[in-house]
Structure formats: structure tokens, C-alpha cells
Amino acid sequence: MAVDLLNIEGLKELEHQGPVVMVNLMRFRERSLDGDGSGWDAYLRYSALTVPMIKARGGTLLWTGDAKAVALGEPDHQQWDYLALVYYPSVAAFVEMMTSPDYENRCDPHRTNGCAEHVIICTSEAYSKFKVGSIPNLK
Numbered sequence: 001m002a003v004d005l006l007n008i009e010g011l012k013e014l015e016h017q018g019p020v021v022m023v024n025l026m027r028f029r030e031r032s033l034d035g036d037g038s039g040w041d042a043y044l045r046y047s048a049l050t051v052p053m054i055k056a057r058g059g060t061l062l063w064t065g066d067a068k069a070v071a072l073g074e075p076d077h078q079q080w081d082y083l084a085l086v087y088y089p090s091v092a093a094f095v096e097m098m099t100s101p102d103y104e105n106r107c108d109p110h111r112t113n114g115c116a117e118h119v120i121i122c123t124s125e126a127y128s129k130f131k132v133g134s135i136p137n138l139k
Contacts, residue, residue, distance in 0.1 A: 006098055011091050016124045020091055021062065023121040024084040033113040042114025043082070049107045053097050058089040091122065 028039030036042065051061055067080040088094040097103055111118060 006095070008095060008099070011095055011122060014091055014122070017090065018124065020088050020094065021123050021125070022086045022088065022094060023123055024086060025067075025080045025117075025119045025121075026082045026084075026115050027079060027117040028081045028114055029116045034109075036113075039114040039116065040081075042110050046107055046110035046114060049110065050103070053100075053103060053107070054086060054088070057093040057097050059093060059097075060087050061085075062087050094122075 026043065028043060030039065031037075032039055032042035034042065054061065062085040064082065064084040067083055069075070070078045088097075
């Protein structure tokens with residue numbers, strides 16, 4: 001689950017060069033691996049360090065929320081505790097942050113200590129009701 005699982009090659013192969021939103025799905029450990037509180041506590045330490053790094057690269061935290069229930073799909077295979085939507089101006093900004101020594105040495109240990117599983121899905125906008133003139137092409 002560490003940064004060595006980052007799909008750098010797959011991200012570099014994306015044709016999309018504009019802004020992206022990373023959908024983060026997290027399942028927390030009962031206890032942090034370092035013994036300092038719960039998995040949630042470790043994740044809060046991770047967030048406190050990571051959000052300024054995101055902002056320094058032109059990104060922002062858009063939304064976070066507790067995962068309540070699987071509404072469609074196999075519930076046994078999709079148990080998540082929390083999710084976060086994070087905007088980055090480019091895939092390159094995301095990769096640069098994730099591969100920085102500061103992230104790897106200061107942030108990632110807290111993420112690893114707190115998260116039993118953490119999946120990040122790279123998305124690009126297809127439609128947004130919040131963007132002026134963004135009516136989808138309905139063919």
C-alpha cells in the first residue's frame with residue numbers, strides 16, 4: 001500500500017493533460033500501526049501534513065465524507081470508512097507530490113499506519129453542473 005504502489009507509468013500514459021480529481025477511498029485500521037491512537041487518528045496526522053502540500057501545488061481538498069453503506073454492488077467487497085475528493089491542476093502535480101521525499105518521509109508513514117486499505121482513482125471531468133456552460137452533449 002505504500003508509495004511504491006503508485007501507478008506512475010499508468011498515470012503518465014493518460015492523454016488527459018488538464019485538471020483531475022482524485023477519488024480517495026479509505027478503510028482505517030482499528031489501531032494505528034505505530035500504537036499512537038486509532039487508524040483515524042493516524043489519518044488525521046497524515047491529512048494535517050498533506051493538505052498544505054496539495055495546496056502548494058495548486059490543488060485543494062474538495063469534499064470529504066463518511067462512507068455509510070454500499071448502495072449498489074457487493075457490500076462484502078466494498079467496505080470503506082471514508083472518502084475524499086482532491087483536485088489537482090494536473091496529473092503531474094499529483095505525481096510530483098506523491099514522489100517527493102517530504103511526502104514519502106513525513107506523510108506516507110501516517111497513511112500507512114492508519115489505513116488498512118487506500119485506493120485512489122484518477123478522474124477527469126466529463127460534466128459538472130457547477131461549471132457555466134457545461135451541458136453534456138447528449139447524442
